Amino acid sequence: MMRRLFPAPLLSAALFIAWLLLNGAAPAQLALGAVLATAIPWLTEPVRVDRPRFSAWPTLVRLGFVVLFDIVVSNVRVARLILGPEARIDPRFVWVPLTIRDPHGIVALAGIITLTPGTLSSDLSDDRRHLLVHCLNAGDEALLIATIKQRYEAPLIRIFEGAR
Amino acid sequence: MTTTFLLDLVSSALVIVGVFFTLVGSIGLVKLSDFMKRLHCPTKASTLGVGCVLIASMIDFSLAGETSLHELLISLFIFITAPVSAHLMVKAALRDDPNIPRP
Amino acid sequence: MSLLNHVLPWGIAAIALAMLLALWRLLRGPTLPDRILALDTLYIDSIALLILIGMRFNTALFFEAALIIAMLGFVGTMALSKYLMRGDIIE
Structure with missing residues (x-):
């Protein structure tokens, strides 16, 4: 009912x-x-064919706070980059391999990456296994990929794919 | 040293921080030399800039006696739409850029 | 409420300056995505400006305007970017 x-x-x-x-x-x-x-x-109801299934609500709340914190921190970092000399900026494209398969999870991950200043998600490979990320100041690529996977992707996998 | 004064102080600080980040975003928009670098600037204005100003407005109106939560709606809407428009602008700028190797 | 009233005019002036800078980028270009980006920044800045003005004059009237600008600005950016993406494809 x-x-x-x-x-x-x-x-x-x-x-x-x-x-x-x-x-x-x-x-x-x-x-x-x-x-x-x-x-x-x-x-x-008939229009929404594919709907996300949430699980692990505490993880969702914790991820929200992590993202807010990261937004503040990276805002300060990017502000210093912008106000400093431009030669110090080293922009680059990085392909980030994805473990997450749920399309809603990928959308959430891309949104989080763009919301934190300094990184922009700009494309998804056709097989949905790689995300193209543009970094304002790339530095160490492996470190960046590891950070994204550990900070954002792991909780998103638990949230969107935990039920399966 | 009342709560009112403290909240006044907090909202003033939030306004200053928000305006600062909005201004830095625009300075970057003018100063940086390449489109992909410039694209990182408005995300600053839309996250911390507008976010701080909206929180300050919430505090200010709550102090005046009328609890006002519309601002939450605006900031939520901006937080949802900002990545989408940024993503579309990258796609419009790159289209099929052959300089980026596919995996 | 005194401190905020001293801060607000400066904040409004700074946002106006930020909008002028974005306007410069809008007129200067050089590419079309640059102009779209400048428009995007302008509408975000105008939301902040409207909210600051609402705080200055102690009225909630401007919220609806800010909300509508947020929605229309997003749709506008999306439409312009989509046009750029599609305009290149020969269909």
Whole structure:
């Protein structure tokens, strides 16, 4: 019964919270938000064929904090690079081999890599096994790949592929 | 030394930090010589720049008495869309650049 | 609330300066992706500017504007980049 009413509980919750953040928590808005949060996932159900399956919620929260911390740290580092002499910047493309197979996980990984300044994910190989990353200051390639794999990819594998 | 004063101080500091990173992003946009280097600049403005300003605004409006959480929505939206637009701009700039070896 | 009111005008001025720099890149080019990048930076900066102005005048009116700029700016960047990607392909 609950499953029939809410085919995508996470999406419903996200829609409800977004509606309240946008419009305030007046009783009428609560009711309208509830209606929308029920109706939209129900109507879009046939369109969403491939959906992510989350597991390991503590890992997800921890990854969020790690990413926020890294955003701050790398922002400071990139600011110093930009304000310093340009000759010190050594930009390069690096192919990062991927272990993660889940497409949603790859999207999340690419997004995290781009959000931390200094690295930009720019392409995915056709077989989805390598991610092209552009680094503002590459330095040691092996170290960079190891950092990405250990800090972001390992938790993402646990989050998106742990259930399988 | 009240909480109000402390929060005032924190939000002022956040505004300064956010504006600083936005400005540095634009300076990089003008200063750097190559498109791929320049592409790294707006990610700074969109993450820490706007993020800090939004947190400062949340604190400021909460101090004025009306709790305001719209800002969370804006920052969440920017955090989701910034990588997508950066990715598309790289693709538009590179198209099929033969200089990059395929694995 | 006094300290913030002293900081805000300087912050607004600095954001305006950042937007001028981005505008210079927009006019200068030299390539089309550069101009798209400058537009992207401009809309992000304008969100920050609107929020600062909203704080300065103590009004929540500007949030909706900032939200709409965030959405339309993203769609605009996406459309322009897609056009560049597709314009080259002979279909």
